[in-house]
Amino acid sequence: MRSTGLLCFSFLFLCLFGFSQEELPPTKSYTTAQIESPIILDGKLDDDAWNQVEWGGDFVGHRPEYNVEPTQETQFKILYDAKFLYVGIRAWDTEPEKIVRRMSRRDGFDGDFVEINIDSYNDKRTAFSFSASVSGVKGDEYVSNNGNDWDSTWDPIWYLRTSIDDQGWIAEFKIPLSQLRFANRENHTWGIQFTRRLFREEARSTWQPIDPNSPGWVHLFGELNGIKGIKSQKQLEIQPYVLASLEKYPKEEENPFKSEGKEVNANLGLDAKIGITSDITLDLTVNPDFGQVDADPSRVNLSAFQLFFRERRPFFLEGSNLLSFRTSGGPNNLFYSRRIGGRPHGYPENVQFMDYPNNTRILGAAKITGKNAKGFSWGVLESITNKERADVQYEDGERGEEIVEPYTNFLVGRVQQDIDGGKTVVGALATHVRRFDNRGNGLEYLHDNAFSAGVDLDHNFKDRKYGMEFKVMFSRVEGTQGAIFNTQTASERFFQRPDNNHKEVDSTRTSLVGSAATFSFGKRSGNWRWSIGSNFRSPELVLNDAGFLRQTDDINNWIWTQYRVNKVTNIFRWQNYNFYAEYNNDFGGAITGQGMNFNMNWEFNNYWGFGQGVWVGGTRVSNADLRGGPSIKYPGNVNYWYRIGTNSRKKVRLSFNNWFNWGNNDYSRSSGISVNVNIRPTDALQVSISPNINWNRNDLQYIAQREFGDETRYILGKVVQETYSMSVRANYNITPNLTLEFWGQPFIAAGEYSEFKRSHLPNSENYTNRFHAYSESEIEFNGQDELYQVYENGSSDVDYEFSDPNFNIVQFRSNFVMRWEYIPGSTLFMVWANNGSYFDQSRQNDFNDLASRLSGLTGNNTFLIKYTYRFIL
Template identity: 45%
Template sequence: MKLLYHFLVLSCIPLCINAQDSTKTATVVKKRIYTTKPLNGAEAPTIDGIIDEASWNLVEWTGDFVENEPDENTPPSQQTKFKIVYDQKYLYVAYRCYDNEPNKIEKRLSRRDGFAGDWVEINLDTYHDKRTGFSFTITAAGVKGDEFISRNGNNWDGSWNPIWYTATNIDDEGWTAEVKIPLSQVKFGKSKEQIWGLQVNRRFFRNEERSVWQRIPQDAPGWVSEFGELHGLIDIEPQKQLEIQPFGVIQFDTFPEEEGNPFRDGDEFKLNGGLDAKIGITNDLTLDLTVNPDFGQVEADPAAIALDGFQIFFREQRPFFVENKNIFDYRFANGQDNVFYSRRIGRSPQGSITELDGEFVDRPTNTTMLGAAKFSGKTKDGWSIGILESVTEREIAKIQDEDGNEREAVVEPLTNYFVARAQKDFNERNTYIGGIFTATNRNLGDAFEIDSDNPDTDETSELVGTRENNLYALRKSAYSGGLDFRHNWKDRKYYIEGNMVLSHVEGSKEAIEATQRELTHNFQRPDAGHVEVDPNRTSLTGTGGKITGGKSGGGRWRYNAGIFWRSPELELNDIGFLRQADEIRQFANVRYLFLKPTKFYRRANIFAEQFSTFDFDGNYNRIQYFIRGEINYMNNWWTEAGFGHKPRIFSNTILQGGPRWRFSEENFAFLFFGSDRRKKFNFTLGYDGSRAKQNNFSFNRYVVRLRYQPINALSISLNPQFRQNPNKTQYVTEVDFNGTPRYITANIDQQTLSASIRLNYNINPNLTIQYYGEPFISRGRYKDFNFVNNPVAEDLNERVTLYDQDQISFLDDVYSVDEDRNGIVDYTIDNPDFAFVQFRSNLVLRWEYIPGSEIFLVWSQGVTGSGDPGEHLFRSLNNQILDQQPENTFLIKATYRFVL
């Protein structure tokens, strides 16, 4: 209770400091209304970019745009106007974007959602919920952009790809555009007259200026909530969407041939096919189906290596899961922690295989998705609903010896994943409450049951036993549920929000013991007074949650404060993402905005943060202070800088099952600056780094980002990074010394070099060539081995004890330690030096030959190897990438979208 009291006091500091800001008079902006009219039998406009059809004369132009950025509420450099008409199937929009120098209109081509050059967009809040909307953008070059807006403009999801039609034209007055949006592609409720939120936003590229139809003050609490209104939509019928998209894939793989390995003979040919479908159950709610999905055109994940033992988070890129992902989002604490992490579905098989001498293994790289269904949408009554069901196949690895004898091992069981999410708006859309439920069930079957009375006996079928493939450690089932809410008041300027999560996992004694010992939980920590490993448990139940509140709009100040927690037993990683449990965190943030541009800058802000953490044993583990500033100059160059201080750093995980560990006091800072991103050549240079007391550890990262667009159709970017991570106490391993655990650390010199390369060439807005490649090299050399003496000592020299030359020797890639100097080796340490080298690339030709139907030609290439840690980074690049035969995948994928 005392701990909670301190949290609440610290969390209220920003609220008290800035209370005077709430007394200022809020800016009142009159809502604009545009009234459209139906075509009523008139001939529909021809979408050619030239606004000359008689049907456009049914309505008046509306204009009088006002500048939004950089100088809000001033006349824009160039005016804009638009018209809207409709029929029972389509909404039609005409734009006139004036420009007194039409020869300077920027017509840069890009891939879809590239938003390059001059553009104009319409935002439609069809539910009029003041939080979500649909955005349709058209550039002067004719490139489409479409996004689903959520969280009142704080999230723009470009994965949404509806079917719609557009064309542009440049004339003596500037440029024009015509747009035809099928009503089946947007969602709205059934009523006599629709009232939608409406905003039109234009980018005037030369001045990097935004102008809007409905004024939105810079201190507004959001974007969608400030829209004007579209009236006049009378008796339009909600359109039930029905789209079927079959696909076929031809794939040819080549890889280095391995002599004697029947599974690696040099090449492989595959044929595949499947089906995606989108069915409008109502106009509000859509059922998405996928059968045997293929994601061959998806860009490869960036390379990464983690020495701390934690899992690495990768963003979702598969189209089925990306679309409408905002509905399923349930970030309950901070960072990437989420109750639903779709990358768990189709993950690499989790079972390992024990190979015998002379055996070869054909192991699946990913788990096959047999099918998935997703029911999602939002009703006019304010219900957001999402239900996802997916089944992944049982995966079997094939093993064959030199004599041709074969056996099999299950490396992933048949698994069912289920997610249900709902939210309800009320209180004039100022409040919502919601909930989520997830379930993961694995069909482990008899082949995976362990005889608890005789644990040395594996009860197996014809497949390899459970202890050989480690599937006995998988949990049989996992469930989680949560409730969340948010309440806004005073025109959405103030808010309070919170959520709670409950998790429950079940499995064999072995599975639950393995869960307790995972780095996420660390129940085996010898100094933990609140948890311990119980080998007889068959389930775990934990909780997590957050409560925060603050000011999100009005005036120059923004602030929030709150607490979140994750109990030691919380487990979400069957279908969610949880990096670490057993933490309570208090946080407080404050931001000051410079809203009015000057002759020096266009916009700027300063941000300050403080947080502290505790574990459920009452240990005070960390406190951190951080301040950051950002400025965008009048010439559109920019600078970001920040500084932080960590006077107290304790970790329950750094020794990976060992006791609580103290790091030395740390300072960190970063500085990034860059040129005008509108220019055909622009750059970013940056540095971020940290230093710890007594030179315990340090971090240096040097960043260069170069982008060049020599012609409107071609853009090239190169992003090299170099990182240095020296650390005197990098964890190596745990060994036994006369019945006492010894935690070994060492001085590591780690260097990492990577360089992502992107090339986009647009033949036209619907035919693009995209290339992505990234070489990645990380090398670590260890020296000055030591063992942990007093893990929580403030002085580094008391924390660890270095081995002297009489205690440690190195031979045949093994360190031998005679700790007590009696001439007998007490324990050995495998050489931890490493050099990881990888190159991945994708070359994709994408042709949208008709709206919604595509052909992909893909060439993917990959090389992964281990270099010599003693060599220079660039020599490893040459030896392990340039001189190695890569693995190649060539595929052709064709889709056709039937709209019924």
């Protein structure tokens, strides 16, 4: 496979589809008025004030069929005063008894709903979305990037009432202007869009016609006129919290830190939201607590790279779209908010017992975001984390403290400028991490300073049907010689590889500078879409102080194309077909990845779904799997997957996913099954059960490296790994604002190793020459010490040994949360969290052996009560 020829041919092929022009529907407009009499929010729309304005309506079909007359009519009215925007929506229904009124917690819908999107900036790129389900559940999202990003973590204060009658149902909104952002002018024109979901038909209709194949969303909104004289809202919300917790764990009589088996804590903190102007907001948090946040799911990592876990903390989630700056490939990003407040980095030595903090305390954080009338937006996040100490008892019995994390300051800044109504967007992001006095207990290997920055450009042309994206980034880290040495030899880089012909370790360096860039061009609208692009990450790139980066030293070229049919046929409600191909190499020219994928996805007229795809990969080279050893070549592979989903409107629905992977030369095999069963016994109760089974065999799994004379032996083995897990989630809505939520995950993983070998000629064209398999006379297992002992070349003495790599893991994690939003913005949480685990390296444990341990797991149980009250001043 040759990347240049493939990409050029694909580019010419795709361009044959031309720069076609499509006529857009006329832009609708609605004129509102200032209220002359009070409105009582009751979901009735019978106040005299509503007679001041006319009904808006004439909705058209959006999905599954565009620009057709919907089966049910929808109308709306809009009014305003100095403080609020009032929206009334009448969802007519000729069969009101069939209205689906299922409940969920905030931002989760499983029934009929209506929605208004408000582009109060009128920038054609961003909007504020407010949704109302027929059962009275509220949803709100911040829409950015012209509708490509929807941030459901945005939780403004607003008010809603709904009602049902013999003609359908009504939603009445009362939205404080302080929750919106708008320019300081006398007369306003805002973009608006209304959407209705008719659940029983799984159909959506909109007020302003927008083709689902359009290149964007917000820029195609209709207009809201008539708002005059509204002033900047001085928003000031203060939300203090009080928390009390009890943690119980198994007693350890000899451990002075766990001898009582319990720990009681109390805490105070504060969140605040300050509207500096109508378009600038400051968010503050002091001593934040995230005790009610779900635990991360269990996973086993046999790779050389760190795992990615998504952010779950509300303060960092809200507005995260603005502070995002993806580099290339998966989760790689200049800013990864979980670096703030993560687990400490230091670890004391020569201690007998230790009380080690699970997380670094965030002393405080501030986030300011805004956008002005000229399309200039910005966001700044500043946070400082605590100097953490571990209470220790030394081996001589003395007690003391050891510093395990220095004071650290995190600073992130983002700017963007819209040009020509958002058709072109230019932006930049920068991060800086500063650590203070990071010495001792391994902290001397942390960077003193870490910088990263990037500039991006997104340009649309031909009525936004085509577009290009360009990004360039750099990083610089500073620290001791030991810190920079560790950076060069870390798993993201492995400069020390003996066959690394383009980079080498420099132990005298005290800084490292790297770069990255990405470019793509493509067609962004229509039934046929495509894109072609290239990106690179230099070997010296360092992002993991403030961002996330799995691996550097990569050049990636790719193409993607999709054909979609958003039209009902005799068989399908919708269809799409996708093709993707890529070619990767490192800066030394080695092919680190190549392959192509084809997949298709359908929804049938009975509302069932089906998808399938195949990936065909060629020979590739890994620069990391031998953990600093030479690169190793792998044969190609084929991966096939398919999925089936039943009717999503039913009270019982099922999805089934199955995948298989075959490695060439039979060096690997793997397969997996995941099932999701979602049950709705009542409109208020939802239960989902998601079992997963994964099986993997890899004949070239890295185990260890050992010195042998003046050579290094890289030991591999055949691993057979089985993983069983099941996520169970139940949500019960007593009211739309009072929910009981349970999540639990039993997790079992077992790995058994055999057929040990050492790397020989890892880049040989002949697969069998890439390793030397130990014969029975060369290796034996010492059961008493649980060690494998190796005798090379018929030696009678042990040349080297390594630990039994077998593993067995059993875990159960769960939390039970009562969440009561007793008034908008103020919440009471009651939480019980459980975390139990078991690990050993016993041999040949099967599923039944391990599953029986689930009921007897010992671990931590945490009980907490958190009370928040939001003052609006």
